Amino acid sequence: MSALQSAEDVAEEITDVAPRPSRRPWTAWSAWRRRWRERHPTAAQVLSVTVTVLAAALVVGALVMPNTVVRLGPATFFRLPAEAIVGAAVLLALPRRPRVAVAAASGVLLGAVTVLNALDMGFNQYLGRSFNVVLDWSLLGDAESYLEDSLGRTATLAAVAGVIALVLLLLVLPALAVVRLSGLLARHPGTATRGTLIAGVVWITCSSLGVQMAGVPIASDRTATALKTQARRVSDTLADEAEFRKVARVDAFGNTPGGQLVPDLRGKDVIFTFIESYGRSAIEDPVISPGVNRTLDVRTKALAAAGFHARSGWLTSATYGGSSWLGHSTTMSGLWISNQQRYRTVMASDHLSLTGAFEKTGAFDTVGVMPGVQKGWPEQKWYGLDKVYNAFQLGYRGPKFSWSTMPDQYALQQYQERVHSKPPAAGRSRMSLLILTSSHQPWAPIPKMVGWDRLGDGSVFADIEAAGNRAEDVIADTTRSREEYGKSIQYSVTALTEWLERYGTEDTVLVFLGDHQPIARVSGNHASRDVPVSIVAKDPRMLDKIADWDWTDGLRPAEDAPVWKMSSFRDRFLRAYGSTPHPKRG
Structure with missing residues (x-):
């Protein structure tokens, strides 16, 4: 050894x-x-x-x-x-x-x-x-x-x-x-x-x-x-998909002839607009709401002076904090689209969208302005849009504002110049779908309003972007995120309503709403999923059609205003404006 x-x-x-x-x-x-x-x-x-x-x-x-x-x-x-x-x-x-x-x-x-x-x-x-x-x-x-x-x-x-x-x-x-x-x-x-x-x-x-x-x-x-x-x-996910396919095949207006869809809106200039992350917290949170509510009240008065009146309520979104497309498609389909698989199922179906209903009439030109779309968008067919302007087709030469490719004011001015100022095809009306993005997180930097006649190609925003907050300084700070979120909502609401005040006509009917609440870090861990929705028009008959909805006068819905699931909006809207149900059973 x-x-x-x-x-x-x-x-x-x-x-x-x-x-x-x-x-x-x-x-x-x-x-x-x-x-x-x-x-x-x-x-x-x-x-x-x-x-x-x-x-x-x-x-x-x-x-x-x-x-x-x-x-x-x-x-x-x-x-x-x-x-x-x-x-x-x-x-x-x-x-x-x-x-x-x-x-x-x-x-x-x-x-x-x-x-x-x-x-x-x-x-x-x-x-x-x-x-x-x-x-x-x-x-x-x-x-x-x-x-x-x-x-x-x-x-x-x-x-x-x-x-x-x-x-x-x-x-x-x-x-x-x-x-x-x-x-x-x-x-x-x-x-x-x-x-x-x-x-x-x-x-x-x-x-x-x-x-x-x-x-x-x-x-x-x-x-x-x-x-x-x-x-x-x-x-549950696998079972839900099988069940949802059956639900999506049933449609209260699936067999309605085009002539019986939205007859009370013929001759009108109908605009559906989503404001990114515009949620109930913007109106009720004690840190966020003072500035937002002041803006809503000021803009309500300004619109009234221009002859416009509004009614507002609440919708419960199918999503929260993000995945905006789920909120868009839920509103437009009348189906509860709460996950990506449901979204894919609906996009591949012939289920009638609210915007598609206008296309089906044959009486409306249909157009979309999507500054957040930066790649192919096959969903255009399901939405029934004849023409879509994406982020690269609006001529913007200014800086991006974090995720948002361009300020809402610029997108609205381009909509005015490229679409709204031009007459629709002979004998037709127009329906538009606009997705505004300036209130997308991280809410830094935030654009500011400039003179509408100074917008040009967007270069005017360069100094505003350079002087704004940096995303990395705001994104992890809860208090600053809440404050800047409120400012972004004020900006988007102001841009949209100033555009309406400036360019709206006797025939304009504007429907605008939020797609979802902001993230929990801003809205709170136990916040609701509710978002505000408003209908604005000069023609009093357009608001008389929804008198039985019991919505609040003005742009700010009351705390006790009706709350509906977002998926119920399509059918309520279609019925309110004269559409006749002809169910499709699947």
């Missing part, structure tokens, strides 16, 4: 002087680590304990991690997870190789659940709902585009690289941590078994008695519950 040991010592000394090139890196690392432990036993012991404690903290933290920001807090992480107890029992019962494989797989699964929890946090914070593993992956690309428009290409690439690195770490580190802890259990089976039994008894006791710390239950099964929730969400 001593001769063999002596030979090993000699070999080790030779290796220290001149390592053999053929030695594998992992073997070299193991040898170096062994020698380091032998030379620094105390430091090695401290490091080993520290790594083990961190591994345990990582695993427990991941097991009890909530999926909403509002539940984050110290008490949340001082809990006893049932999954850790069950996992320890299983690992203790397995031989070495299966134990390592199960530990690694469990760690990767735990990392994946952690990623989903983080996605849930983000979606709840911004969209007021959890992440859907079936439908929502495509929205990550939209998020990247939003960041690029708001923060620039370099910052976005850095953020994306950081997110990818973080996801990889969240998958790898839990796996390494669980493997390390499984090895510790295997080296001390007796102590580990007793500890597992004690932990199980404590968990059952705390669960049975409802023991809490700072209002948070000590006994946790958070990860098991999250997995069940995700599985149920997938099942």
Whole structure:
């Protein structure tokens, strides 16, 4: 034995002087680590304990991690997870190789659940709902585009690289941590078994008695519950799609002849306008509402002086914080389009849109002005629009305002010059759909009104954009975000109503509304999904048609004004203006 040991010592000394090139890196690392432990036993012991404690903290933290920001807090992480107890029992019962494989797989699964929890946090914070593993992956690309428009290409690439690195770490580190802890259990089976039994008894006791710390239950099964929730969400999503296909085939006006659609609007200049993120919080939040309500009141009086009158109410949007197209399509389809799959289903169907109803009459030219559209937009066919002007067809040469490609005032002036000032085809009226974008987050910088005769090609906005707030200074500050959001709504409402005051005619009928509430960081974690909606016209008969709606006079809906689901608006509007239902049964 001593001769063999002596030979090993000699070999080790030779290796220290001149390592053999053929030695594998992992073997070299193991040898170096062994020698380091032998030379620094105390430091090695401290490091080993520290790594083990961190591994345990990582695993427990991941097991009890909530999926909403509002539940984050110290008490949340001082809990006893049932999954850790069950996992320890299983690992203790397995031989070495299966134990390592199960530990690694469990760690990767735990990392994946952690990623989903983080996605849930983000979606709840911004969209007021959890992440859907079936439908929502495509929205990550939209998020990247939003960041690029708001923060620039370099910052976005850095953020994306950081997110990818973080996801990889969240998958790898839990796996390494669980493997390390499984090895510790295997080296001390007796102590580990007793500890597992004690932990199980404590968990059952705390669960049975409802023991809490700072209002948070000590006994946790958070990860098991999250997995069940995700599985149920997938099942519900698949079932919902099948059911929604049936619902979308039923249409109260699907077989209505064109001659029986909106007869009371023939000869009128009908304009539907969505204002980005114009939600109930803009009118009722104590920080945001003073400026917005002052603007609405001033603009109501200005319109009245120009001969226009308005009625306003509330609609409950199918979306929250983002995904504006869901709000647009819900309003126009009369269907509750609350996710991307429903949206795709409707866009591929022949379900009648409100704008499509005007096209079907054969009595209206139909046009859309979409400054937020920066790529192909096949939805044009479903919306029944003869012509669409996108972000690149409005002649804008000024700066972008964060995500918004151009100020609303400029888009409205271009609508005036390219569409509204020109007569429709002989014997026809006109219906227009406008999507205004200046109130899109991050609300920095915000455009300002300039003289309508000074707009030109938009270059006049260069100094305004340069002097405005930077997105990175506002986007993470809740108070500033709320203040700037309110200013953006004031701007959009002012631009739209000044355009109406300046260019509207006796025949103009303007319907404008918000598509959804702003993100939870601005509207609050428990805000409603309601948005304001107004109808404005000079012809008193146009408002008489909706007298039984009990809407509030003016641009500001009263707190107790009627609240309808956004999906009910299409049919109410069509009936109010003389359309005759001829149902399509599917």
